[in-house]
Amino acid sequence: MATVMAGTTTLVAHKSSFAFPNQQLGSSSKPSRACIQKEFFGSPCRGGVSRSLSSVQKKKLQQLDSAPGKKVSAMAAVGADLKEYFVSLEQKTDTSKETVLEFYVHEVRIGPGTTVMLNAGTGHHELKLPGYGSMFVFDNDVREGGSRDSKLVGRERGHGSITDEKFKEGLQLMSKITFNEDSQFGPGSLSFSGNVGGAVAPYELIVLGGTGNFRGAKGYAIVENCPPHPPAYSFHWRVHLSH
Secondary structure (H helix, E strand, O other), rough: OEEEOOOOOOEEEEOOOOOOOOOOOOOOOOOOOOHHHHHHHHOOOOOOOOOOOOHHHHHHHHHHOHHHHHHHHHHHHHHHHHHHHHHHHHOOOOOOOOEEEEEEEEOOOOOOOEEEEEEOOOOOOOOOOOOOOOEEEEEEEEEEEOOOOOEEEEEEEEEEEEOOOOOOOOOOEEEEEEEEEOOOOOOOEEEEEEEEOOOOOOEEEEEEEEEOOOOEEEEEEEEEEEOEEOOEEEEEEEEEEEE
């Protein structure tokens, strides 16, 4: 396990590795559950797993033919052994890495340096008059802290629209955060989907995937509003990843 602290940023990682019997580490060959089942009963298959029944287990199976009345108990005993095997296999093959990222997204809504714009639909070009069907685009700063002069670590770019008539769910967005190569996160990016700015906070977003350091990532983000300083607004992001 490795932990790195950088300002308001926390990264925590856990990682383990496991190789199937007769399979080299790093091999992409992973036997299916059905294949493992065959191996468990002594039949060869592709994938590199070698597992045979013990003499006690074979004796239990022989009872199926010699004593039909004991069929249920014999099958239950073998089934219990098989279940225990699969549980231990799942524990050994858990190679996921958990990471928690924290940063702040900053946007400017009017005036010089505007980073968000209402570009279509109701209230066209007027942020004070959004409504059902309004569409926005944004190109926001991603910074290490809540202050606008804190270190710039990347950018959040994307688009969103108001998809409910009463505007209770806020803005439904699709966004991509690209981290600077020289930041504690980069190089890499994460893509998100979800609603922000609604009546109920904090907001939860889905992590759709990532690139670079976050290739294959999945998880979720919790987004909270920070005290506003119009026309500047900031949001605290806490992203939980497994990759």
